[in-house]
Amino acid sequence: MSAFLKLAWRNVWRNTRRSVLTIIAVAFGLALCIYTYAIAVGYHNQMIRDAIGVFAGHIQVHARGWDDNQTLEYLIEEPDKTIATVPVGDKRIVGLAPRVVTPGLVSRKLVAKGGGEDTSKEENTQFIMIVGADPAAELKITILADKIRRGKFISNDDPTGIIIGEDLAESLGVDVGDRVLLWTQDYYESLQAQFFFVRGIYRAGAFDLDGGYAIAPLATIQRFLNLDDMLTTVTVRLSDPQHLEDVSGEIDSALNPKVYEVLTWEEVMPELRQYVVFDDIGAYVFLAILIIVVAFGILNTQLMAVFERIKEFGTMLALGARPSQVAFTVFAECFFMTGVGVLIGNVLGFIAAYINTKVPINLSSEADLLAVFGIDPKMYAAITWPNFVICSGIIMGLALLMSLWPAMKAARFRPVEALRYV
Amino acid sequence: MGTFVRIAWRNMWRNPRRSGLVVAAMAVGLWGLIFSLGFMDGMSRQMIDNTVDSHMGHLQVHNADYQARVKGFNMFHYQLDKYISDPGPVEQAIDASEYVVAWSPRIITTGLATNAQKAAGVAIVGIDPKRESEVTNIARSLVNGRYIEPASENTIFIGEALAKKLGIDVGSKIVLMAQDIHRDKAMAAFRVVGTYKTVSSTFDKSFVYISIGAAQKMLGMAELVNEFVILVDDPSKKLEVAKASVAQKLDKTKYSVMTWREIWPLLVRIVEMSNIFTYVFFILIFIAMAFGIANAVLMAVFERIREFGIMKALGAKPSQVFLLVAIESICLGIVGVATGILIGWATVYYFGRQGVNLAVFSAVLEQMGLGSVIYTSTNVSFFIWGGLIALVTAFLSSLWPASKAAKLVPVDAIRHV
Numbered sequence: 001m002s003a004f005l006k007l008a009w010r011n012v013w014r015n016t017r018r019s020v021l022t023i024i025a026v027a028f029g030l031a032l033c034i035y036t037y038a039i040a041v042g043y044h045n046q047m048i049r050d051a052i053g054v055f056a057g058h059i060q061v062h063a064r065g066w067d068d069n070q071t072l073e074y075l076i077e078e079p080d081k082t083i084a085t086v087p088v089g090d091k092r093i094v095g096l097a098p099r100v101v102t103p104g105l106v107s108r109k110l111v112a113k114g115g116g117e118d119t120s121k122e123e124n125t126q127f128i129m130i131v132g133a134d135p136a137a138e139l140k141i142t143i144l145a146d147k148i149r150r151g152k153f154i155s156n157d158d159p160t161g162i163i164i165g166e167d168l169a170e171s172l173g174v175d176v177g178d179r180v181l182l183w184t185q186d187y188y189e190s191l192q193a194q195f196f197f198v199r200g201i202y203r204a205g206a207f208d209l210d211g212g213y214a215i216a217p218l219a220t221i222q223r224f225l226n227l228d229d230m231l232t233t234v235t236v237r238l239s240d241p242q243h244l245e246d247v248s249g250e251i252d253s254a255l256n257p258k259v260y261e262v263l264t265w266e267e268v269m270p271e272l273r274q275y276v277v278f279d280d281i282g283a284y285v286f287l288a289i290l291i292i293v294v295a296f297g298i299l300n301t302q303l304m305a306v307f308e309r310i311k312e313f314g315t316m317l318a319l320g321a322r323p324s325q326v327a328f329t330v331f332a333e334c335f336f337m338t339g340v341g342v343l344i345g346n347v348l349g350f351i352a353a354y355i356n357t358k359v360p361i362n363l364s365s366e367a368d369l370l371a372v373f374g375i376d377p378k379m380y381a382a383i384t385w386p387n388f389v390i391c392s393g394i395i396m397g398l399a400l401l402m403s404l405w406p407a408m409k410a411a412r413f414r415p416v417e418a419l420r421y422v
Numbered sequence: 423m424g425t426f427v428r429i430a431w432r433n434m435w436r437n438p439r440r441s442g443l444v445v446a447a448m449a450v451g452l453w454g455l456i457f458s459l460g461f462m463d464g465m466s467r468q469m470i471d472n473t474v475d476s477h478m479g480h481l482q483v484h485n486a487d488y489q490a491r492v493k494g495f496n497m498f499h500y501q502l503d504k505y506i507s508d509p510g511p512v513e514q515a516i517d518a519s520e521y522v523v524a525w526s527p528r529i530i531t532t533g534l535a536t537n538a539q540k541a542a543g544v545a546i547v548g549i550d551p552k553r554e555s556e557v558t559n560i561a562r563s564l565v566n567g568r569y570i571e572p573a574s575e576n577t578i579f580i581g582e583a584l585a586k587k588l589g590i591d592v593g594s595k596i597v598l599m600a601q602d603i604h605r606d607k608a609m610a611a612f613r614v615v616g617t618y619k620t621v622s623s624t625f626d627k628s629f630v631y632i633s634i635g636a637a638q639k640m641l642g643m644a645e646l647v648n649e650f651v652i653l654v655d656d657p658s659k660k661l662e663v664a665k666a667s668v669a670q671k672l673d674k675t676k677y678s679v680m681t682w683r684e685i686w687p688l689l690v691r692i693v694e695m696s697n698i699f700t701y702v703f704f705i706l707i708f709i710a711m712a713f714g715i716a717n718a719v720l721m722a723v724f725e726r727i728r729e730f731g732i733m734k735a736l737g738a739k740p741s742q743v744f745l746l747v748a749i750e751s752i753c754l755g756i757v758g759v760a761t762g763i764l765i766g767w768a769t770v771y772y773f774g775r776q777g778v779n780l781a782v783f784s785a786v787l788e789q790m791g792l793g794s795v796i797y798t799s800t801n802v803s804f805f806i807w808g809g810l811i812a813l814v815t816a817f818l819s820s821l822w823p824a825s826k827a828a829k830l831v832p833v834d835a836i837r838h839v
Contacts, residue, residue: 018717025713032706069587071540103543105532107601125601127498127532127543127628171499185534185541191599191607274786289454290707296447297714300440304721369691 004325008332011305012340019337022301026341026395027348029294033287033391034349035381039356040283042382044276047374051272052265053143054204055213057097057235059248060268061086064261066232067268070129072102072187076231076260085254086236092243095140099233100132100221104184106164106214108172124172128212130182132221141237144202144215151176151200159220161199165210169201176201182214186225194224205367206374275373291395299402302334306406313410314418323411330410334403335396342392349388356381426742430749433722434757444718445758448812451711452762453769455704455808460770460798461778462700466693467799469791470682473689475559476620477629478682479526479651481665483512486678488648492686498545498628502531503603505646506677515671516652521664523655524556527647529637533600535580535630540588544630546598548637557653560618560631567592567616575636578612581626582619592616598630602642610640621793701807708815716819719751723823730827731835740828747824748817755816759809767805773798 012019052058060067061082066074076082079098086096107125135154139145144163145153154163162180164172174180176198183193196216204210222229238247244264252262266273306313313326360378363370367377434441474480484490488504506512509527516525529548534541551570555561560579561569570579578596585591594614602608612632620626638644654664661681669679683690723730730743777795780787784794 018721021713021717021720025710025717028713029710032710069540071542073539103541105534105543124499124501125532127545185536189536189539189541191534271785271789274783278780278783278786285454285458286703286707289451290710293447293451293707293711293714296443296450297711297717300443300447300714300718303439303443304718308725366691366695369688369695372688 004329005332008329009336011309011329011333012337015305018301018304022297022337023341023344025294025297026338026399027344029290030342030345030391030395031348031352032290033395034346034387035352035356036283036287037387037391038349038353038381038383039361039379040280041384041387042356043375043379044279045382046376046380048265048272048276050205050376051269051374052237052241054147054206055142055144055209056265056268057141058238058241058244058265059236059251060263060265061234061236061251061255062232062261062263064257064259067261067263070101070103070232072185072225072227072232074232075187075227076234079229079231079234082231082234082255082260085251086234087247087250090247092239092247094237094239095137096237097137097141097235098134098218098231099235100130100218100225100227100230101232102130102184102225104128104130104182106130106168106172107181107183108174108178126168126172126212128168128214130184130221131213131215132218132224133215134218141235144204147202147204148200149203151198153200154215154217155199156217156219158197158199159217160194160196162196162214162216163200163202164198164214165212166201166203167207167211168214169198171211174198180214182216182224184225187227187230192224192226205371205376207372210371272374287391291398294395295398295402298334298338298399299405301337302330302403302406303409305333306330306410309410310413310418310421313413314415314421317413317415318419326413327407327411330407331400331403334399334406338396338399342396345395346388346392349391350383353381353383353387357383426746427749427753430746430753433726433746433750434753437722440718440721441754441757444715444754445761447711447714448755448758448816449761449765451704451707452759452808452812453766454707455700455811456763456766456804457769457773457798458700458704459697459804459808460766460774460800461796462696463693463801463804464774464797464799465790465792466689466696468793468796469692470689472621472791472793473686474682476563476622476625477558477651478685479557480654480657480661480682481652481668481679482682482685483516483650483652483668483672483677483679484648486674486676488678490649490678490680490685492688498532498543500530500532500545500648502529502601502641502643502648505603505643505648506650507646509645509647509650512650512672512677516650516668518671519664519667521654521660521667523653524553525650525652526550526553526557527634528554528649528651529634529641529643529646530648531600531641533598535584535588535596535598537588537590537594537596542584542587542627544584544598545628546600546637547629547631548634548641549631550634551631554631557651559620560629563618563620565617565619567614569616570631570633572633573635574615574633575639576610576612577615577632579616579618579631580614581623581629582617583623583626584628584630585614585617587627590614598632598640600641602640603646604642606642608640608642610636612636622788622791624788625791701811704808705811708811712815712819715751715754715816716822718754719747719820720823720826722750723747723827727830727835727838730830731832731838734830734832735836743830744824744828747827748820751816751820751824752813755813758816759812762812763805763809766808767800770798770800774800 063074178198186192360380363377485504533546535544570577599609777797781794
């Protein structure tokens with residue numbers, strides 16, 4: 001057995017040029033697979049982390065029906081009892097934030113220097129989601145406060161202060177300190193309007209948050225909408241996403257399913273999960289084509305290696321080697337050759353991906369385009385072990401599959417004819 | 423030269439198995455490129471077509487102060503107070519252009535739609551029902567009831583998704599609230615006469631249609647309009663000419679004429695970006711393929727060392743030997759490209775008709791303004807570029823083997839065993 005292995009290894013290096021070319025192709029293809037995969041995992045994780053971290057949280061509790069309708073018809077009527085079902089002291093949970101979210105309109109109201117309304121400037125109305133949020137709780141569970149570009153975060157000391165996204169500020173033509181009018185239907189379905197002052201402008205990197213949200217202190221919004229202490233949403237942030245199923249299950253079982261819905265981020269943002277899968281499929285198609293192209297190269301090399309050695313196989317068989325041993329030799333040769341390529345490919349892929357974990361791919365010039373999908377224009381790679389194992393495994397497996405044909409050919413030569421082959 | 427091509431072509435078939443594998447690798451790579459480009463391009467085209475067909479049209483005319491350019495994906499940004507105060511001459515200017523197929527005036531603003539229980543933020547569009555039906559596909563997207571009629575002052579046509587969201591049906595009454603031209607709260611009641619459904623439920627939840635007369639009355643706009651939407655004959659070629667022909671008859675200081683590309687530049691960039699990414703990916707695949715081709719050609723050279731020696735001894739110049747090997751590689755390339763283009767074309771043609779059903783991804787597709795079936799596009803430029811990339815790859819990968827063959831010393835080569 002070991003003699004055949006030795007034979008196979010030596011065969012690899014009989015035609016150095018050919019083997020090296022094949023090894024380069026395998027290494028290049030594999031490195032490309034590993035690198036692409038690392039970038040995809042990296043920016044998908046980033047997307048999900050950002051979407052959860054900036055606003056959505058891991059788990060959201062609503063009154064049943066809120067997520068489909070998003071109106072004040074679906075309210076958490078007993079907020080204290082609902083919040084009590086979330087095991088806040090638990091290590092798995094970072095914290096929770098009570099919120100009121102409802103659709104409304106915002107218009108700009110400029111105040112002239114004299115104090116009266118500036119009637120010379122036009123007015124601008126936008127459709128938005130109005131959010132009432134508890135500043136302290138939000139600071140604990142979201143990173144929205146870090147995303148403030150100008151001004152400051154909302155505070156309970158400033159009940160009429162709101163923060164809005166940069167895109168909304170721009171399309172309204174307002175800046176920090178300006179007055180805007182929010183209007184919407186309240187709990188009793190009557191139209192309410194109230195002035196707020198823009199205290200902060202944020203850039204979350206997601207087009208809906210940046211262009212369609214206005215966030216004010218919870219108590220103000222509850223008063224504005226005549227909600228008392230009722231909420232639309234309780235958002236929970238976990239310390240580690242692996243507890244998602246456990247914690248959401250625990251909260252779910254503590255609440256009456258007829259009255260409440262407990263949703264994970266995947267249910268709150270189905271488009272995000274789907275985007276990741278959709279994008280992954282695109283990457284798989286690309287990688288599959290790449291691997292097939294590389295595999296054809298391996299097959300070609302191995303076939304050539306067999307056909308230029310027909311006499312040799314004849315001699316081996318004439319000397320008493322069994323067909324299975326001849327096949328094994330060819331098989332092992334392919335294994336060694338691909339193996340060297342796989343080793344080099346892993347090293348190259350790792351180096352390329354590692355560099356990108358420190359230095360991001362910078363697509364800042366396309367930031368507005370990427371924000372549509374909530375993609376951070378600075379893309380970092382993520383190095384995960386399955387990446388190396390799966391990519392290497394597929395290329396190795398395919399190479400061995402490809403070597404079956406040449407191996408069978410070699411095993412089926414008839415010694416007498418093969419020896420006479422010119 | 424002709425002789426060399428013939429020799430190269432015959433050499434290629436001396437080892438059909440080897441050549442066949444190289445051709446197969448090229449065909450698979452090229453097929454992947456053509457399909458990916460066709461898919462990505464089909465997707466972005468549908469995104470554009472859906473937007474153009476349902477709302478944007480090819481050209482729009484506004485008051486010169488109106489900010490028509492869409493920021494990011496926020497379509498809901500309207501300025502009611504930037505109106506066209508004298509629509510008559512504008513209509514004449516549009517009608518006078520030979521490139522215009524149809525046009526429609528609109529009043530458009532944001533507001534709330536409410537019934538007794540629920541409210542939703544909507545874009546209120548006042549239209550001339552007949553003209554609008556010639557410009558956009560909203561009338562054709564009818565699902566229930568009927569489309570609105572011109573003279574009607576209290577009928578409204580809404581998306582099915584909005585009807586569902588508000589829990590109402592054809593025949594129900596809803597109230598629209600918005601700020602009028604004087605910035606006062608304006609309210610008017612309407613009866614839902616029909617519902618429509620486009621590919622995007624976001625769109626269907628947002629746009630409600632009333633007659634332009636009703637909108638003018640509700641918002642205090644008298645005879646004013648906000649915009650004219652225009653369809654152009656053969657927009658892929660004549661968009662800019664049509665724009666110029668409308669614009670030259672209008673006072674630039676009072677009116678602006680914009681193409682859909684200018685109104686929503688992001689859509690154009692999405693198409694460009696996705697094509698660039700696809701090309702970059704496939705150039706990488708072709709680099710991987712180049713090693714395989716180089717290998718096969720190199721083998722073909724090394725098993726024929728004696729032959730090259732004899733050619734040279736008979737007087738062939740090194741450059742001719744070089745050319746012979748290069749042509750052989752390009753012949754491989756041509757067969758690979760022909761095969762790749764053929765199966766690539768068959769695939770994109772088939773999926774261009776049947777569509778790729780991606781209903782499982784409906785949420786993300788909808789966010790991009792797409793339906794759940796993607797039709798691949800058969801753009802000739804993809805075949806040309808893909809074929810060129812493959813041929814260049816074949817040529818470049820023959821350089822090393824060809825120079826090896828060219829450098830052979832005749833005496834040694836003839837004696838080579």
